[in-house]
Amino acid sequence: MDAIATPSPAAIELVALTKRYAQGAPAVDAIDLRIASGSYCCLLGPSGCGKSTTLRMIAGHESVTGGDILLENRNITDLPAAARGTAMMFQSFALFPHLSALDNVAFSLKMKGVAKGERQTRAQDLLERVSLGHLAQRKPGELSGGQQQRVALARALITQPRVLLLDEPLSALDPFLRVQMRAELRRWQKELGLTFIHVTHSQEEAMALADTMVVMNHGRIEQVGSPHEVYNAPATEFVARFMGGHNVIQTGTGKVAVRNDHLQIQPTADDSPVMAVPGMGATVTDVEYQGTYVLLGLQAQDAAGANGVSVMLPEARFAERPYALGEDVHLFWAPHQAHALPA
Numbered sequence: 001m002d003a004i005a006t007p008s009p010a011a012i013e014l015v016a017l018t019k020r021y022a023q024g025a026p027a028v029d030a031i032d033l034r035i036a037s038g039s040y041c042c043l044l045g046p047s048g049c050g051k052s053t054t055l056r057m058i059a060g061h062e063s064v065t066g067g068d069i070l071l072e073n074r075n076i077t078d079l080p081a082a083a084r085g086t087a088m089m090f091q092s093f094a095l096f097p098h099l100s101a102l103d104n105v106a107f108s109l110k111m112k113g114v115a116k117g118e119r120q121t122r123a124q125d126l127l128e129r130v131s132l133g134h135l136a137q138r139k140p141g142e143l144s145g146g147q148q149q150r151v152a153l154a155r156a157l158i159t160q161p162r163v164l165l166l167d168e169p170l171s172a173l174d175p176f177l178r179v180q181m182r183a184e185l186r187r188w189q190k191e192l193g194l195t196f197i198h199v200t201h202s203q204e205e206a207m208a209l210a211d212t213m214v215v216m217n218h219g220r221i222e223q224v225g226s227p228h229e230v231y232n233a234p235a236t237e238f239v240a241r242f243m244g245g246h247n248v249i250q251t252g253t254g255k256v257a258v259r260n261d262h263l264q265i266q267p268t269a270d271d272s273p274v275m276a277v278p279g280m281g282a283t284v285t286d287v288e289y290q291g292t293y294v295l296l297g298l299q300a301q302d303a304a305g306a307n308g309v310s311v312m313l314p315e316a317r318f319a320e321r322p323y324a325l326g327e328d329v330h331l332f333w334a335p336h337q338a339h340a341l342p343a
């Protein structure tokens, strides 16, 4: 007997979800999205693209203008935040400064009328789980940024959510701690087996964390895919430019995106044939040493005219044959490394 393939229920499904604040373009414009259960999803995009509004609608902190939100096939669009099965972790952690870590974590159980003994036991268990059991009596001001983040996580988890929503959770931390806490978030998500939906404007953060990246622009979704898929085959010019590390080049048959480590250069004086592959002439305008590689800025003549492009050369390759400012070069790439972009 043939089994009918039914996709496993998405943790979260958005159907034509729309938010309009006032006249003008909607902040979120009829987006459709399925987020797999137990996955780490990052909503990514520039300021104002609608990613926080999307997260707040999922959380129930923002009303919906149109469309639906499903959590494991249950329509939660009109449910109050506390009844949805989601929990939110905020940028500044939003901990109560006058309460101990334990009381911060137990707070929502107190609001629900759970008896003191039980709520303290559950809060202590969660603090142990994030390795903070020994600091349960400290106030937030007596904890490091990373420790505060763990308290915030424990506080979000105490309601036993199916989906954890994180709004720029790392942006208040200094760069060193941010990278460290990023690894912790990823580890927690895997250990807990929960679905995380994390809003960020940082491509690097999304690439490091996500199973699925959702790149947004002007209230719409430009691309959904794994970091590898999005980085290696940007679907649009916006994605190619926003992700960075790509050049958008106008060829005779349309625009293509080529990663800057996939562009190759050769001195114009060198007679080795490069004509079989797409390419063009260019002049070196910038040489930036970056450690493991050297980033060259070039002014190239593509089909649309002068175009600034960048080429990343491994340090050893540059050392073998350094390029100087003002030098004329051939710029070329392998056809399979160019991704056609829609006009």
Ligand SMILES: Nc1ncnc2c1ncn2[C@@H]1O[C@H](COP(=O)(O)OP(=O)(O)OP(=O)(O)O)[C@@H](O)[C@H]1O
Residues within 6 Å of the ligand: 021, 022, 027, 045, 046, 047, 048, 049, 050, 051, 052, 053, 054, 201
């Ligand atoms: N309460 C509000 N009232 C009116 N307009 C709003 C409100 N909140 C957001 N907007 C507008 O909706 C659009 C999307 O905002 P949103 O906060 O979702 O973007 P974002 O991608 O999260 O940006 P950021 O990274 O700056 O937070 C923006 O144009 C913003 O100005």
